[in-house]
Amino acid sequence: MSPTIYASSYPSIPLPQTSIFTRLFASQGPGDVGGFPGTATAFIDAASGSSITRAELRHLSLSFAHGLRTHPATRPLAKRGDTVLIYSPNSLAWPVVLFGSVAAGLRCTTANSAYTSAELAHQYTDSGARLVIAAEAGLATVRAMLALLGISKQEADRRIIVLGRDLRWAGGPSVKRSPEAVGLLTMEDLLKGGQLDQEERFDGALCNETTYLCYSSGTTGKPKGVETTHLNIVGLLAIILVNFPALQPHDVMLGILPFYHIYALTQVLHLPLVLGLPTVVQTRFEPVEFCANIEKYKASISLIVPPILVVLARHPAAEKYDLSTLRYMCSGAAPLGKDLVRQVKQRLLKKRTPGDDLVIVQGYGLTETSPTTHILAPADCDRKMGSIGPLLPNLEARLVDDDDGNVDAEEGKPGELWVRGPTVMKGYLNNPTATENSITPDGWFKTGDVAIRDKEGHYYIVDRRKELIKYKGFPVPPAELESVLLTHPDIADTAVIGVEDIEEATELPRAYVVHAHPERVGTEEAKALFAMSVAKWMETRVARHKFLRGGVAVIDAIPKSAAGKILRRELRDRAKQEQGASQSQSRTPIVQSKL
DSSP states (O other): OOOOOEEOSSOOOOOOOSOHHHHHHOOSSTTEETTEETTSEEEEETTTOOEEEHHHHHHHHHHHHHHHHHSTTTGGGOSTTOEEEEEOOSOTTHHHHHHHHHHTTOEEEEOOTTOOHHHHHHHHHHHTOOEEEEEGGGHHHHHHHHHHTTOOHHHHHHTEEEEOSOOGGGTOOOOOOOGGGTTSEEHHHHTSSOOOSSOOOOOGGGGGSEEEEEEEOOSSSSOEEEEEEHHHHHHHHHHGGGGSOOOOTTOOEEEOSOTTSHHHIIIIIIHHHHHTOOEEEOSSOOHHHHHHHHHHHTOOEEEEOHHHHHHHHHOTHHHHSOOTTOOEEEEOSSOOOHHHHHHHHHHHHTTSOTTOOOEEEEEEEOGGGSSEEEEOOGGGTTTTTTOOBSBOTTOEEEEESSTTSOSBOOTTSOEEEEEESTTSOSEETTOHHHHHHHBOTTSOEEEEEEEEEOTTSOEEEEEESSOOEEETTEEEOHHHHHHHHTTSTTEEEEEEEEEEETTTTEEEEEEEEEESSGGGGOSHHHHHHHHHHHHHHHTTTSOGGGSOTTOEEEOSOOOBOTTOOBOHHHHHHHHHHHHHSSOOTTOOOOOOOOO
16 A cells, blocks of 8 residues: 655745855845845844845855865865864854855854763764864863864864954954964954855755754764755755745844754754845843844844743743834744743733734754754644644655554544655764664655644644653753763663653753662652752753753662663653652752753
8 A cells, every 4th residue: 555645735846956155145146145135234243233244244255265275274174075063152253154164165063052072072073073163162162072082282273263252354343362262263364365266066966965964863872963965955945935924124033043053054044045134143042132132123033942932921021122023933943832822922912003913833843854844824823823834845744653654644643754855864974774764765754753734734743752852942862861870970770851841831851860879868858969969960061951950850760661671651651740749859940041
């Protein structure tokens, strides 16, 4: 019996077979950059107001590319096909170094700016990177990472390019270089030597070459490098437009999602250039700054994650600042509840003119699908609230009821969502086994998420086969935390699950641990003290989004199957009982932190 394949309800769109840089910056006439006037603003630094136009961004990118290819320090490490690692919070320099690296023909791997040196070392070595582009604040971590890998200080310093806080290159304020950055090569150094006549081209079949290596945790083991090609991104930028709102003359996007994540990488750094939409760059999400910047820049569009809506529903800053220009928000990276959407709309619309509207929709995708496969159309934001929307053009979907794809879910019933199309990754770098387990021979990517499709072709995510925890949109793999916990001298066994925090609209990592010396934790007080010490111990070994905010519980044994597989469902059921009762003494306090 042939499988049930759902095609997109939208007609297919021709996809240019060209490089990302060519798609974004090719001139269509005098003074034109990528289909819009070169004088139009591209990116704005939220803190200083400094900005760069589309023409300036193109010039700066080609200048940075020239510097990478010709500077004596970088030339041996920046040949076409080499990999550069970007390790920095959001900044106005991000699009310059990203698109400059792409113009030079390099692969870019983007690392979480909160990573520890050990976490960074895995991505650096696995991706094959040698050059590191780092913000001043991350230099200590980068140097510690390179030392951990046995690289001498002299050689390490040759591999680092610094993104300083000085914005004179963009007509902005001067900021003195930090002591840690003295003597290191800077972005500005690479901008001084001229520019490439044209970008490295990836036309025709070459558009299938890898350009971005974002890291995805998948369901098990360490994060894996997702090989995203030029065609994947150019394709995404074409198909995603069908459900993006029609732009108005004064629209401005406020970009607060972390650029290293593929969600922001594609839709805050790339998509606005395709739309001709100026984008304000905020370093990281902070509630008061977010609301203040909406007022200051009259921002009308923002791509978000559900915890940001929690802020808009409850934080006093949402009352203090004028948010009336905000008209469209698209949420991704984690499920979005109807009640939260209603709370935000009710709070923000009560101050507006009757008839004014606020569109809040959600989309769906994964790093492996570049990322977006579904977006709810603005016109359906209320009628289909809770849906991730229809399948985007050029894509196909299946809803599968077994692991091998031999049984389809019945119409209207849940099944694992499989996706096929031009935005599906090439595969996991250096990991053919993981690739084979994720992509079928006929091209279906198994998302691990369980969905329902209604009669109108709208999809709803209802469950997840994957064990991945998502804290405020950031993926947290339980197996990775378990491997760290098992290095604790007093932990004999452990399992990590996600527990739901309704108030914060997110999941929190919670660890269950078995003490190696049970006699030492014979009382509830001793268990509580040990649990607190484990949570604090973890905070010195993992990035902030991986902290055990859901708590640590000391138990006698981890429930496992006869084959030794952790029975996480039993632990999730236990966690629900614990949450329903009075707060357990073994639970650690939940610490608020910035995204």
